[in-house]
Amino acid sequence: MRALGTGLVVLGLALPLGGCGQDRFEAYCERVEEHQVALTEAVAQGGPDALLDVLPRLQELSEAAPRDVADExxxxxxxxxxxxRALEDAGVDPADYDRAAPPEDLADDERAAIDGAARELVRPTTLGALQAVETQVRDVCGTPLYQ
Incomplete structure (x- = not known):
């Protein structure tokens, strides 16, 4: 999980965004500005659960995203x-989970599900999607997602 947190910070939740000039992007850019402080704090906090803490905000941004970056x-x-979902199904608190020393009662299949989900999050496909979002939001909004 530490590698996941490190990878995400390196990924940078560097999804810079900013002041929208086009009407069709206005709601998207407003959401970016609404969540900027919370996302900045999550990136600064780091750790394996930082992005999970702001997942509802990221979901809102995803829902508001223009079509050209919705898939990413x-x-x-x-x-x-x-x-x-993998952490919840296993009854594991993401803030306390240590892959090197998982809870004794964690079943092998639960550990495999957590590890698999963590790996998928830092795969090139996901990292590339994050980079595409970063580029698109910077171009469209002109303000960083986090500072």
Whole structure:
């Protein structure tokens, strides 16, 4: 999980966004600005659960995303949702989970599900989707998603 947190911070939730000039992107950019502080704090906090803490905000941004980047947003959010689901199904608190020393009562299949979801989150497909979102939101809104 530490590698996941590190990978996501390196990925950078670097989804810079900013001040929209086109009407069709206005709601999207407004949502970005609404969530900017919380996302900035999550990135600064780091850790394996930082992005899971702001998942509802990322879901809102995904829902508001323009069509040209909706698939990329869904890739990123979908991978976070899968990790959250695997942790919840296993009854594991993401803040306390240590892959090197998992809870003694964690079943092998639960551990495999958590590990698999974490790996999917940092695969090139997801990282590429995150980079595409970063580029698109910077171009469309002109303000960073986090500072």
């Amino acid at each position: 947003w869904q890739q990123v959010v979908g991978r976070l949702e899968a990790l959250e």
